[in-house]
Amino acid sequence: METIKTHIKNKSFDHFYFFCGEEVYLSQYYLNQLKNLLVKDVSFDFLSIDCSDISNLQEAVEGAPLMSEHRLVVVKGLDLSAELKQADTEFIAQLLPNVPFSTCLVFVTRTIKKNSKIYKLLNDNCTVCLFEHQKPSQLVRWLLNMAQKQNIKLDRDTAALLIEYAGVDMTTLLSEMDKLVSYCRDEGQITKSAIEEIVIKSVDAKIYFLLDAVFAGKSEEAFLLLSEFKKENEKPIYINASILGTIRTLLEQLYLSEEGKSASEITEKLHLRPIQAKKNTAYLKKTNKKFLENMLKRCVDLDMQIKTGADG
Numbered sequence: 001m002e003t004i005k006t007h008i009k010n011k012s013f014d015h016f017y018f019f020c021g022e023e024v025y026l027s028q029y030y031l032n033q034l035k036n037l038l039v040k041d042v043s044f045d046f047l048s049i050d051c052s053d054i055s056n057l058q059e060a061v062e063g064a065p066l067m068s069e070h071r072l073v074v075v076k077g078l079d080l081s082a083e084l085k086q087a088d089t090e091f092i093a094q095l096l097p098n099v100p101f102s103t104c105l106v107f108v109t110r111t112i113k114k115n116s117k118i119y120k121l122l123n124d125n126c127t128v129c130l131f132e133h134q135k136p137s138q139l140v141r142w143l144l145n146m147a148q149k150q151n152i153k154l155d156r157d158t159a160a161l162l163i164e165y166a167g168v169d170m171t172t173l174l175s176e177m178d179k180l181v182s183y184c185r186d187e188g189q190i191t192k193s194a195i196e197e198i199v200i201k202s203v204d205a206k207i208y209f210l211l212d213a214v215f216a217g218k219s220e221e222a223f224l225l226l227s228e229f230k231k232e233n234e235k236p237i238y239i240n241a242s243i244l245g246t247i248r249t250l251l252e253q254l255y256l257s258e259e260g261k262s263a264s265e266i267t268e269k270l271h272l273r274p275i276q277a278k279k280n281t282a283y284l285k286k287t288n289k290k291f292l293e294n295m296l297k298r299c300v301d302l303d304m305q306i307k308t309g310a311d312g
Contacts, residue, residue: 001026004129008033013070016096017106018122021131025170027108030129034072038104041067051077054088061099071103078109078118089117096125133168136160142170143177150181153189162195167202176200203234207242208279215286236312237303244299251292253280 007013013034019027039045044066049057057075065071099105107126112119122128134142140159147154166176176199183198184190201209206225213222229239249270256266267277306312 001030001129001131003127004030004034008037011037013038013104014127015099015101015104016122016126017104018126018128019106019108019131020110020112020128022110023131023133023170024110025174026131026134027110027129030131031074031106031108034104034106038070038072039068044068045071046074047072048074048076051075051088054091057092058095061095061103061105063103064100065102069102072106073103074106074108076108078107078112086117089121092118093121134170136163136168139163139168139170139173143173146174146177147181147190152181152184158190158192158195161192162190162199165195165199165201165205167204172202203238203242207239207246211243211246211283215283237306240299240302240306240312244296244303247292247296247299249276250280250283251289251296253277254284254289254292257284 004017008030017034019031021027035042035046045068047060049060054075057073060073061071063071096105107122140156140163143159143162144154144156147159162173162176162180166172179198180190180194184194187194206229210222210225213219213225226239229236249272252270253266253272256269261269263277263281266272272280
């Protein structure tokens, strides 16, 4: 991502880009920045093509810019690249050396299989821009900056709570932030109580709330949370998978701790966000290895039962 930042700052660009990663907001943001840099009139010199039909890609990249010095062509839909026809991959490979310098060609995907031929082709020939979910500390700064631009107060702890509830996806955070700004405008400050009232909690956040109740022995509260999942039509197999994943991570953290690994080593090895690491450490103080291993086994058994026809 630093490469494209530098290019935009210096008002320069590369011939080919490969945008990939889960953070769609950042991918679209820098695509728009490229568009503003290169194209004066999007009606003439910007074209977006879906990779499910790339038959007109050659004509698109070879066309001369009409109202700008350059032409921007974007190829989307590469998420299914593993199934991209061999002929289409070969077509792109033969096309790249012949793209005129006046055309900037950008391939955009969210997820892609790294063992696919199209990934190797683009990775070898394009400037790769990886847009990953940002760290909570980066998102806190982003939210504080956004609040400042909206002329509304937001403190760091409240911003961190918003991330804990809504998750790290920037598009989701932007949507929740817009709601909070409108809701708290008269008050002049976004508050934790406002987040509690109106923010749509992510499934991952709700799983943590569910585990809070489980580890605290609050059965009634746990069942109420499960009923919320049911009302919102969340699939039982996904809920169970989320619980299973969290329990597995807790056990991995416990095993690594027993091996003498430091907190920072464990966080790095398990790719935990600081909020996750903090939550997990609190959970491990309330339980033990035997309970977690039993819980993991029950989740695995339940997963098999659901997959073989049991009522979720």
